[in-house]
Amino acid sequence: MGKGRSASIALLAVDLDGTLLDDAKRVDRLTAAALRTVASRGVRVVIASARPPRSVRPFHTLLGLDTLQINYNGALIWDEPRRSVFFHQPMAPGLVRRIIMVAREAFADVLVSCEVVDRWFTDRFDQTYTTETGRLFRPDVIAPLDDFLNQPITKLMLLGDSDTISALHNVLQPQFARHVNIVRADPQLLQIMDRRVSKADALHRVASHYGVPMSSVMAIGDAANDLPMLQAAGVAVAVANAHPLVKQAAHWVAPSNNESGVRAAIEFFGLLD
Numbered sequence: 144m145g146k147g148r149s150a151s152i153a154l155l156a157v158d159l160d161g162t163l164l165d166d167a168k169r170v171d172r173l174t175a176a177a178l179r180t181v182a183s184r185g186v187r188v189v190i191a192s193a194r195p196p197r198s199v200r201p202f203h204t205l206l207g208l209d210t211l212q213i214n215y216n217g218a219l220i221w222d223e224p225r226r227s228v229f230f231h232q233p234m235a236p237g238l239v240r241r242i243i244m245v246a247r248e249a250f251a252d253v254l255v256s257c258e259v260v261d262r263w264f265t266d267r268f269d270q271t272y273t274t275e276t277g278r279l280f281r282p283d284v285i286a287p288l289d290d291f292l293n294q295p296i297t298k299l300m301l302l303g304d305s306d307t308i309s310a311l312h313n314v315l316q317p318q319f320a321r322h323v324n325i326v327r328a329d330p331q332l333l334q335i336m337d338r339r340v341s342k343a344d345a346l347h348r349v350a351s352h353y354g355v356p357m358s359s360v361m362a363i364g365d366a367a368n369d370l371p372m373l374q375a376a377g378v379a380v381a382v383a384n385a386h387p388l389v390k391q392a393a394h395w396v397a398p399s400n401n402e403s404g405v406r407a408a409i410e411f412f413g414l415l416d
Contacts, residue, residue: 153359159192161365165401174406196221196261198276215298217345218336233295254302264291272302305330343371380408
């Protein structure tokens with residue numbers, strides 16, 4: 144597949160961490176300008192991230208976007224211009240409680256964080272192990288689990304050292320795989336969402352909302368949780384630092400996230416011609 148596909152690309156879905164953002168968690172100036180140009184020409188630019196809305200907001204604003212965004216690997220589709228929920232697929236609180244009980248029976252010190260739409264709940268604020276969002280924001284609620292496990296939970300995160308998280312994944316996967324989607328994109332973190340959740344499902348919903356067939360969607364990603372999204376898109380791009388399976392699914396491999404891979408991809412496929 145080569146250049147000349149721009150006429151058919153009407154929606155561009157871009158992952159953040161490891162893809163659009165460099166290792167310093169920045170979007171370079173030329174890439175930001177290129178994406179603003181693409182959006183001004185009528186292509187829907189959609190951020191698709193594991194992050195919550197509050198952590199995506201600075202980049203949505205930087206790029207001047209007015210589109211829906213995919214958060215929590217697809218558990219939430221957020222309408223940022225209206226600051227409202229477009230789609231939400233949370234987990235039942237009883238299920239989340241059982242997962243946490245099993246996790247803490249195996250490893251009492253595992254850190255537990257729950258996201259509910261765009262609010263962070265935890266029973267123990269400890270930044271020994273944290274996420275990029277955790278470095279930027281403080282919890283909205285620090286309280287005993289019983290105080291907040293009375294509502295649907297958008298995403299559960301379990302954090303600890305890499306050996307603990309590896310062992311915990313092996314404990315939880317056989318017990319709960321029928322009910323939840325367990326993602327390990329970071330050695331010190333398990334992300335747990337409803338089993339129906341994926342970036343691919345969310346991307347289908349967003350594309351349908353905008354009246355764009357999946358054959359006219361271009362997706363760019365790096366991690367294993369991006370793989371379904373790339374497989375669903377008409378044009379799939381992996382950055383050079385991507386997981387090997389993501390590269391195998393791609394129609395083209397762009398330079399790395401530290402080498403303006405997203406800008407290279409939209410240039411390669413003619414979106415800036």
